[in-house]
Amino acid sequence: MTSSDAADISEHLARLKRGEQQALADLFARYREPLRRMIDVRLDHRLNGRVSPSDVLQEAYIDALKRIEHYFAKPEMPFFLWLRWVAGQRLIEVHRQHLEAQIRSACQEISLTYAGVPAASSECLAARLVEHLTSPSEALVRAERFAMLEDALAQMEPLDREVLTLRHFEEMSNTETAAVLGIQPAAASKRYVRALRRLKDILTDIPGFLDDPS
Amino acid sequence: MIEQPSDKTVLASTDERDPLDLVAEEFAERCRRGEQPSVSEYLTRYPQWADELRELLPAAAMMEELRRHKRGACAVADHEALERLGDYRIVREIGRGGMGIVYEAVQESLGRHVALKVLPRHSLLDPKKLARFQREAQAAAALHHSNIVPVFGVGEHEGLHYYVMQLIPGQGLHEVLAQMRQQGRDRNGTEAESAPLRSRLSVREVARLGVQVADALDYAHNHGTLHRDVKPANILLDSQGTVWLTDFGLAKLAEQNNLTSTGDLVGTLQYLAPESLNSQTDARSDVYSLGLTLYELLTLAPPFPESNPARLLQQVSMREPARPRKLNPAIPRDLETVILKAIAREPAHRYQTACELADDLRCFLDDRPIRARRLRVDERLLRWYRHNRVVAGLLAALVLVFLTGFIGVTWKWREAENALQREAEQRRIAEKATERAESNVRLSLQAFEEIFNDLAARESAPPFGRPPFREEGKEAALLQDVLQFYDDFAKENETNSRVQVEAAKAHRRVGDIHLRRGDADKASSSYARATAILDTLLAAFPAQRTYRYELVETLTRTDPHAVPADAEKRLRRAAALIDETIKDPTDFPRFTLLAGRVQARMAAFLEKQDRKKEAEQTYRRAAALLKSLDPQLFRPPSAVIELNHVREGLATLLLDQDRTIEARAVAEEWLNDLQKPSRHIPLAHARKAHLKNLADIFRRLHDPKRAAEVERMERDRPGPSSRRSP
Numbered sequence: 001m002t003s004s005d006a007a008d009i010s011e012h013l014a015r016l017k018r019g020e021q022q023a024l025a026d027l028f029a030r031y032r033e034p035l036r037r038m039i040d041v042r043l044d045h046r047l048n049g050r051v052s053p054s055d056v057l058q059e060a061y062i063d064a065l066k067r068i069e070h071y072f073a074k075p076e077m078p079f080f081l082w083l084r085w086v087a088g089q090r091l092i093e094v095h096r097q098h099l100e101a102q103i104r105s106a107c108q109e110i111s112l113t114y115a116g117v118p119a120a121s122s123e124c125l126a127a128r129l130v131e132h133l134t135s136p137s138e139a140l141v142r143a144e145r146f147a148m149l150e151d152a153l154a155q156m157e158p159l160d161r162e163v164l165t166l167r168h169f170e171e172m173s174n175t176e177t178a179a180v181l182g183i184q185p186a187a188a189s190k191r192y193v194r195a196l197r198r199l200k201d202i203l204t205d206i207p208g209f210l211d212d213p214s
Numbered sequence: 215m216i217e218q219p220s221d222k223t224v225l226a227s228t229d230e231r232d233p234l235d236l237v238a239e240e241f242a243e244r245c246r247r248g249e250q251p252s253v254s255e256y257l258t259r260y261p262q263w264a265d266e267l268r269e270l271l272p273a274a275a276m277m278e279e280l281r282r283h284k285r286g287a288c289a290v291a292d293h294e295a296l297e298r299l300g301d302y303r304i305v306r307e308i309g310r311g312g313m314g315i316v317y318e319a320v321q322e323s324l325g326r327h328v329a330l331k332v333l334p335r336h337s338l339l340d341p342k343k344l345a346r347f348q349r350e351a352q353a354a355a356a357l358h359h360s361n362i363v364p365v366f367g368v369g370e371h372e373g374l375h376y377y378v379m380q381l382i383p384g385q386g387l388h389e390v391l392a393q394m395r396q397q398g399r400d401r402n403g404t405e406a407e408s409a410p411l412r413s414r415l416s417v418r419e420v421a422r423l424g425v426q427v428a429d430a431l432d433y434a435h436n437h438g439t440l441h442r443d444v445k446p447a448n449i450l451l452d453s454q455g456t457v458w459l460t461d462f463g464l465a466k467l468a469e470q471n472n473l474t475s476t477g478d479l480v481g482t483l484q485y486l487a488p489e490s491l492n493s494q495t496d497a498r499s500d501v502y503s504l505g506l507t508l509y510e511l512l513t514l515a516p517p518f519p520e521s522n523p524a525r526l527l528q529q530v531s532m533r534e535p536a537r538p539r540k541l542n543p544a545i546p547r548d549l550e551t552v553i554l555k556a557i558a559r560e561p562a563h564r565y566q567t568a569c570e571l572a573d574d575l576r577c578f579l580d581d582r583p584i585r586a587r588r589l590r591v592d593e594r595l596l597r598w599y600r601h602n603r604v605v606a607g608l609l610a611a612l613v614l615v616f617l618t619g620f621i622g623v624t625w626k627w628r629e630a631e632n633a634l635q636r637e638a639e640q641r642r643i644a645e646k647a648t649e650r651a652e653s654n655v656r657l658s659l660q661a662f663e664e665i666f667n668d669l670a671a672r673e674s675a676p677p678f679g680r681p682p683f684r685e686e687g688k689e690a691a692l693l694q695d696v697l698q699f700y701d702d703f704a705k706e707n708e709t710n711s712r713v714q715v716e717a718a719k720a721h722r723r724v725g726d727i728h729l730r731r732g733d734a735d736k737a738s739s740s741y742a743r744a745t746a747i748l749d750t751l752l753a754a755f756p757a758q759r760t761y762r763y764e765l766v767e768t769l770t771r772t773d774p775h776a777v778p779a780d781a782e783k784r785l786r787r788a789a790a791l792i793d794e795t796i797k798d799p800t801d802f803p804r805f806t807l808l809a810g811r812v813q814a815r816m817a818a819f820l821e822k823q824d825r826k827k828e829a830e831q832t833y834r835r836a837a838a839l840l841k842s843l844d845p846q847l848f849r850p851p852s853a854v855i856e857l858n859h860v861r862e863g864l865a866t867l868l869l870d871q872d873r874t875i876e877a878r879a880v881a882e883e884w885l886n887d888l889q890k891p892s893r894h895i896p897l898a899h900a901r902k903a904h905l906k907n908l909a910d911i912f913r914r915l916h917d918p919k920r921a922a923e924v925e926r927m928e929r930d931r932p933g934p935s936s937r938r939s940p
Contacts, residue, residue: 164277167239167242167277168242168274168277168278169277171246174231174235174239185230185231186230186231186232189230189231189232189235190232190235192232192235192238193232193234193235193238193270196238196269196270196273196274196277197266197269197270197273199273199276199277200269200270200272200273203273203276
């Protein structure tokens, strides 16, 4: 993010503060892609076909509109992270509506959220992998591979998994990652390197996983 | 876009961030830009961290690989804000599938509403893929059937490719299913039946729907088009109750383009035939997928309830879904049978065409007997047994399971017979039940007979009039179970007009087993019961050759030691029955064998009675009959074994009278036959005993050289399979 971007954003925020709703729409459009990525990564795949990510985005926009006062009252975080938090709250709500029983039983709401966004479950991540199939038999091979990867991710500490998700899937910078996780950038950076190393360690322990050319 | 950091910036910022993080970030950035940065390049650039980077960069690459997949799935969403495509004005989005988003649109030049399926941008950049897409679309457009959504054509506008289809006002069956499930939950929860949108589809509605889809598939198959992705989401139900099959051939295209997103993949995999995992798809794979769709509509349960793709694939390839009636007892048995046949794991066990499936569903709807047969416990037992020739204790347990199942059938059948007398409406049902019960009974008997015969062939049966041998261990336990089965069966069905022959045969089997175990009294009484049943039958139907055959067969099972007076009478009657049934038994090899056996039994009996002359004649008649059997046409192992006994008996009889030349002639002929290799495993087992008997005969002929030669034949051929006929 460049400094001119930052200036642009604060200008939009100022307009928004004056009550220009169009400014929020513009800001939202600007962050649409990363927000969309967050939802894609974290929307429970059991809801595929029932809930579309763009529905979640639209509702998140309305939520943001309603809550914008709160942001201006206490602007503690960068605006993007606040929007991401709002969208995350909406996503939790969507999960609650559709998967009530499961969520309650798994107690996912509190323990597995980071900055108010549902944690990316290892299953979600692995499911993302299988999309790229070229033939059913290849899909089978991939699926086995992804099942291993899923296991690997599942074995990781939630925070490690989250760091990897933010850095790779949500394409966040280290600074943003640190802000989302509420830790210092230096700590986030160390954490990321450590998470990568652990992932590699776990995968090394799976026979044949890293030999596979695909 | 983040600038590629120079080595200096990396080194400069180590105090703030882990330098490895910065390198990994740059590496990931390059992956994101579509480059394929090599790990070794980085090792050369940063030799001081080579060891760490060798570890970290592959992991980062892997995470980026995952990200790419994720982005692939999002590609569909690129054109959500679509408002117009050429001549088509988009009205609203009506669904998302494996190949893109479906919109309702108005074709303005014609003023008609259509469904537009818009493929993701960039999905058809490759000219080969584009050509394939157009070919598939043409094939689909050529299908004109009242249950197939008509395809008007394909189009392209500013790089977006789309499919134009007739707009069907209705719901996908996956939505219908979701509603039915929801209502099921509501009803269970609150008892509140607040005007349901659509009540549960009745069993017959599902069957009717199945007929329509199967007809549509059959039509398409006959036009050389496979659907490849039959599933609830691709079947639309309109307000008239008509179903429409859509998305022909698109599945393949979607696979080739990596367009399938996770949810769709799971949706597709759930209904995928096991053989499709190896890319072997034919009409029967569509039959399978339709079968699973009907399964789900009937049970409201997905056949493979697994949302994790990896485990789902495993289930599809390894498991069989639970029986539908377990999940919904209201499903009629016949319909369950049809579904189970449609979703058999082996394509060869399924309906071979969609037409056959449609026909059987129609039979079900018309209350006619269906053609599919239930795969019964005994068939599975038999399949298992065929693959596990070693008799295991497990088999005994299975037999018991099977027995219970069988008694269940009989009970149902009686129930049906009572109903027959009560109400005309129920008659057809009862008849169907009876037919089924009968065929089941036959299957059961067939299964047991095969097991029994196999056991019997392990060793040659004891020569007639010789003391029986005793089974040991597991084999004895198994025989006990088989005995129990036949006994129950015989008692259960004695008064039942339709399977009396089977009941008689069961009694006979019981007798055989008793005899095998040395219980002659029990054997006689079982044989007597069998005889009585067949006598009655034959009196009612004198022309029935089957009854005669079975009666003769039963009459030959007489133990001369137990009831000598009775034996001759029974055997004479058997011979007479054969004579009056057929003028020349050699025309009917089955009867020839039977006649030979009757003569052999008679000869043994006469010999015991010391009626030597009669015995010799009878032995010779028996030998002639048995030798007349053409090995190319019909000469089962039992005939060969019987002939060996006859020869042994005859030779012994002749030796007893010091007629050595005649005895030697018999022995030489016998030896000649034994030198011919045999294909039959049971014969190979019996061979040892036969050679020993023949060697004894030669010894009694004072020819120890020949006897030794015969014994060498046994040693030279240790196993049945070591020498083959050329």
